[in-house]
Amino acid sequence: MDKVIQAQLRSIEEKNNVKILYAVESGSRGWGFESKDSDFDVRFIYVHPIEWYLSVFEGADVIEIPVDEVLDVNGWDLRKALKLMYRSNASLLEWLSSPIIYKQNQEFANELRYVSEKYFSPISSIYHYISIAKKSFDGLEGLKGIKLKKLFYVIRPILACMWIEKFNTIPPMNLQAMMKKVEIHNNIRKIIEELVVVKADSIESDSINQPIELMKFLRDKLEYYYSYAKDIKAEKERDSRTLNEFFHKTLRDYSGGINE
Known part of the structure; x- marks a missing residue:
């Protein structure tokens, strides 16, 4: 290719x-x-x-x-x-x-x-990632089977928010690069790593049963970053x-x- x-x-x-x-x-x-x-x-x-x-x-x-x-x-x-x-x-x-x-x-x-x-801009970036994560997460709750692709559209933005909170810098595009640096519970890290392996052997339309522990983690983080974004100090107008x-x-x- x-x-x-x-x-x-x-x-x-x-x-x-x-x-x-x-x-x-x-x-x-x-x-x-x-x-x-x-x-x-x-x-x-x-x-x-x-x-x-x-x-x-x-x-x-x-x-x-x-x-x-x-x-x-x-x-x-x-x-x-x-x-x-x-x-x-x-x-x-x-x-x-x-x-x-x-x-x-x-x-x-x-x-x-x-x-x-x-x-x-940490503020605009946080809101960008929250918006993506929420849009995908809202479509997953209540479903027994969820598409892996959509689940990762929640996972990656949440990790990006975690990166911005910790480092106040542009988050890497790559999921694994973020996973190496953000502080995340070992159980959640293991679930995500296993899902990456599963997705690599699947097709885009494949679904899995809801990973309950991961879903709770994502829900809690979404709520947290909505509050976190509101508390970030307003930025000065940038010079062009x-x-x-x-x-x-x-x-x-x-x-x-x-x-x-």
Whole structure:
């Protein structure tokens, strides 16, 4: 699949006259709990030739490829990505710690990670993860059989909240990376580790009986982080100068010579 993905990325560059600076896996394979039939969720950041950014009217800032059973590929223009970074977009921040990198300019990636730390917002991130966890958790309670996929959509966001509370930094995308550092009861840790193994040998639609101890843990954490988020001190308005400087530097360094 790596060859297929690489070919897709090259095709995107040629057809759209752009340069892809960073491309990663953003779905369950990057999260660390894929199933046998999980697709590949490829996300990327790209730049246009510099003239594109000087147009009176802004052009489309997303490139999306029709989704099939195997590949889900789409990306954001650099300017869109930086606007989202200003708002501490959790999905974008996660891409920067993906364990599966399909393509990257190393200098660009390192600088983007450095910039991202300046715009990370614990408040918005906590609320983002709580929202994801609650939406999935509410659909599980009361059911005898629950889909593993949906259960992990509660587990990972809760662990992300635990990471933010402990370290006040951007949580890793990967579940196992978080599990190594957050403080979690051994029984819960063992249940989650066993579920990862089960999911790896299952398909996306498979269900299991409710793990009662884990469900109680998740419910308690959801209630706790709702209260915790309300007590976080309001943040000062962020300055956009660092983003502008990074934007200008990136265009100078990488926009020239695209399909000239």
